[in-house]
Amino acid sequence: MKIALIGYGKMGKTIEAIAKDRGHEIVLTIDMDNQEDLTPENLKKADVAIEFTVPASAIKNYKKCFESGVPVVSGTTGWLDHKEIVLADMKKQDGTFFYASNFSLGVNLFFALNEKLAELMKTRPEYDISMEEVHHTQKLDAPSGTAISLAEDLFAAHPGKHSWTLEKPKKETEMHIEAIREGDVPGIHRIKYESDVDYIEIEHSAKSRQGFALGAVLAAEYTADKKGLVSMKDLLNL
Known part of the structure; x- marks a missing residue:
């Protein structure tokens, strides 16, 4: 080719x-x-x-x-x-x-895992949802395209969240995304469901490009x- x-x-x-x-x-x-x-x-x-x-x-x-x-x-x-x-x-x-x-093939499998977890958690309003993504300092957009895709898939499966924000959420339906730029990090994405008593977190971390x-x-x-x-x-x- x-x-x-x-x-x-x-x-x-x-x-x-x-x-x-x-x-x-x-x-x-x-x-x-x-x-x-x-x-x-x-x-x-x-x-x-x-x-x-x-x-x-x-x-x-x-x-x-x-x-x-x-x-x-x-x-x-x-x-x-x-x-x-x-x-x-x-x-x-x-x-x-x-x-x-x-x-990344792993990230796309992570997308499927994210959708499944959101589906499981949609009847658990006691868990608030947040996301964190970390990338190298040369990455210009924030949040990352991957984080936006994860958020959109999550919203489609979970009725409790409708939109994302890089700031402190003003509404319960908003999900905070923390976008961190440091070093030469290829890419880390974490999604966290947290209640008063525990939390559930899934993560994908790239080792290289x-x-x-x-x-x-x-x-x-x-x-x-x-x-x-x-x-x-x-x-x-x-």
Whole structure:
């Protein structure tokens, strides 16, 4: 498979190494110094593009991929306020878009665990719910896209919480998310149910970027012959 890498930071370089180990070819690499090379002609050399940049660049990069007829795997977070615009562009161009707030296989199993626990706890109003996420200092968005996905899944299963806040909750239906930025932490997510007498906590902690990068390559392999919007739930058959 021929891959275009849009974004060549730490994650892009890790994705490149894993993709090559799996027998794939990197035919285009885009970073801050050669953005003018992101052209239809260059994109069409690839079977699929993997995009890990920043929110300000991501939306126009997706559009270029759709217009070029190249499936795109999106690893950038922080752009979801423009999600409807992106999906409309995808449909207009009959494109393919793989979006995941987190590509780690373990995190996506954690998503399923979060939904199950929320379902079990929905009749236990004595337990208040909070979340904590910790990431490296270079991460720009807060809370993380993964934390937002966890929160949305939790709200869908648990009637006691309807929204999240980074501040002290003003309503019982609000869930506090503590977003911590320190060191070079790849990612930690904790969800806590606490009553007056005890608490239940689930946690996922990433040891390195390897898990995210492998998931992105697996997503590219899955996406290359698909159409429309696809996700990790499709890939993992969850």
